Amino acid sequence: MPLKNTGTEQLIKDTAKRLIFAEGKLHATTQEIADAAGVNRTSLHYYFRSRDLLIAAVFQEAMQGLSERLNQCMVSAKPFKQKVEFLIEVFLKDMMAFPYQETFMVTEINTVGKQLVGNIDSEPVKSFLNEVQQEMDSGNLKAMPPSQFLMNLFSLLSYPLIMAPLYKQLFQLADGAFNELITARKAMIMELIFNGK
Amino acid sequence: MPLKNTGTEQLIKDTAKRLIFAEGKLHATTQEIADAAGVNRTSLHYYFRSRDLLIAAVFQEAMQGLSERLNQCMVSAKPFKQKVEFLIEVFLKDMMAFPYQETFMVTEINTVGKQLVGNIDSEPVKSFLNEVQQEMDSGNLKAMPPSQFLMNLFSLLSYPLIMAPLYKQLFQLADGAFNELITARKAMIMELIFNGK
DNA sequence: TTTTTGTTTAACAAAAATGTTAAAATAAAA
DNA sequence: TTTTATTTTAACATTTTTGTTAAACAAAAA
Numbered sequence: 214m215p216l217k218n219t220g221t222e223q224l225i226k227d228t229a230k231r232l233i234f235a236e237g238k239l240h241a242t243t244q245e246i247a248d249a250a251g252v253n254r255t256s257l258h259y260y261f262r263s264r265d266l267l268i269a270a271v272f273q274e275a276m277q278g279l280s281e282r283l284n285q286c287m288v289s290a291k292p293f294k295q296k297v298e299f300l301i302e303v304f305l306k307d308m309m310a311f312p313y314q315e316t317f318m319v320t321e322i323n324t325v326g327k328q329l330v331g332n333i334d335s336e337p338v339k340s341f342l343n344e345v346q347q348e349m350d351s352g353n354l355k356a357m358p359p360s361q362f363l364m365n366l367f368s369l370l371s372y373p374l375i376m377a378p379l380y381k382q383l384f385q386l387a388d389g390a391f392n393e394l395i396t397a398r399k400a401m402i403m404e405l406i407f408n409g410k
Numbered sequence: 411m412p413l414k415n416t417g418t419e420q421l422i423k424d425t426a427k428r429l430i431f432a433e434g435k436l437h438a439t440t441q442e443i444a445d446a447a448g449v450n451r452t453s454l455h456y457y458f459r460s461r462d463l464l465i466a467a468v469f470q471e472a473m474q475g476l477s478e479r480l481n482q483c484m485v486s487a488k489p490f491k492q493k494v495e496f497l498i499e500v501f502l503k504d505m506m507a508f509p510y511q512e513t514f515m516v517t518e519i520n521t522v523g524k525q526l527v528g529n530i531d532s533e534p535v536k537s538f539l540n541e542v543q544q545e546m547d548s549g550n551l552k553a554m555p556p557s558q559f560l561m562n563l564f565s566l567l568s569y570p571l572i573m574a575p576l577y578k579q580l581f582q583l584a585d586g587a588f589n590e591l592i593t594a595r596k597a598m599i600m601e602l603i604f605n606g607k
Numbered sequence: 608t609t610t611t612t613g614t615t616t617a618a619c620a621a622a623a624a625t626g627t628t629a630a631a632a633t634a635a636a637a
Numbered sequence: 638t639t640t641t642a643t644t645t646t647a648a649c650a651t652t653t654t655t656g657t658t659a660a661a662c663a664a665a666a667a
Contacts, residue, residue: 236520
């Protein structure tokens with residue numbers, strides 16, 4: 214629709230992402246988004262027609278981003294261990310920037326409906342799970358259902374960042390100290406899931 | 411306030427908990443809560459005065475519940491390994507019933523403010539972390555900052571349940587098959603965090 | 608039974624959030 | 638420089654959600 218395109222459309226979308234994914238304001242209002250973007254609320258309707266459509270756009274881009282990250286990490290030609298290392302790097306970085314992305318997707322699915330998920334491509338994941346199985350067969354990984362391995366990996370990666378506000382309180386840590394904990398996790402997760410092998 | 415007490419107050423609170431914590435409707439409206447509870451929306455105001463106060467009551471009970479579970483699991487007289495086993499059981503059960511409890515608390519903190527957390531007692535956690543340190547010193551656990559050990563434990567426990575809607579899709583699993591995966595995790599988590607020791 | 612107390616409800620009111628319209632502002636094209 | 642197309646905005650309208658009031662109802666006490 215826009216031809217002149219001064220970047221406002223992208224600005225609104227990015228601001229919505231920041232509020233929702235980074236700051237965890239899962240039900241930011243159109244006014245809050247417009248204010249944070251420094252535009253009039255009507256602009257938001259001009260570009261997206263309704264709040265729902267803006268949210269849908271944001272959701273869909275998050276889903277696509279996730280899909281691309283999975284693809285990038287899971288179907289590369291790297292040897293398995295390097296592949297996992299790369300995956301941890303990519304997802305840890307993403308989670309540090311947008312810790313509430315996954316939370317948003319899940320709660321959105323819970324309120325709007327499962328049909329939202331439809332477009333995710335599960336092929337890369339399937340091929341990765343196969344590779345995990347092979348590694349287990351060769352004795353390079355402790356045997357377990359490959360889906361468990363994958364859930365373990367993502368649990369260790371994502372959960373501490375999602376729950377950061379709670380853990381900062383529980384451990385009495387300021388932002389800086391907590392971030393150090395998080396960045397130290399890459400090596401630790403590798404150790405843990407490869408069981409010292 | 412209520413003297414006759416027909417159980418409506420508790421019913422409303424429990425229904426709110428079900429919608430928010432179990433079904434993941436993190437911003438259920440008063441109408442949705444009243445409908446689900448089968449009462450008139452005005453009753454909700456009669457007992458709680460406002461939506462905010464109902465939500466505050468729900469939040470506070472969740473916080474207290476968490477506090478109690480932590481206490482129950484972390485300061486018992488059990489030997490360390492049994493203690494962890496017990497903790498996994500308790501929290502896995504709770505997460506299966508109310509997967510979005512923690513998510514709710516975090517997003518609430520992100521929108522309302524950190525002062526909400528205030529009342530959590532971090533003493534049981536501190537004493538547990540000390541015990542973890544001792545186990546590491548004795549060589550029963552791989553050495554790492556104890557807070558990392560604790561985050562690992564809770565990550566492995568909680569994350570798959572929080573993200574269930576996504577993983578069911580990704581693995582193409584129905585509810586039954588997914589639940590089997592989850593219940594199989596207790597033993598697996600023990601193995602993983604004790605590193606076969 | 609009638610009085611009192613507590614509970615539930617319908618009807619109404621207010622506030623908050625979303626959506627629409629038309630006009631003003633801006634910038635490129637003719 | 639006028640014209641045209643696009644973008645931005647203010648003002649208004651609608652819908653949704655929350656909150657209030659007063660009356661109906663129910664049950665125990667007087």
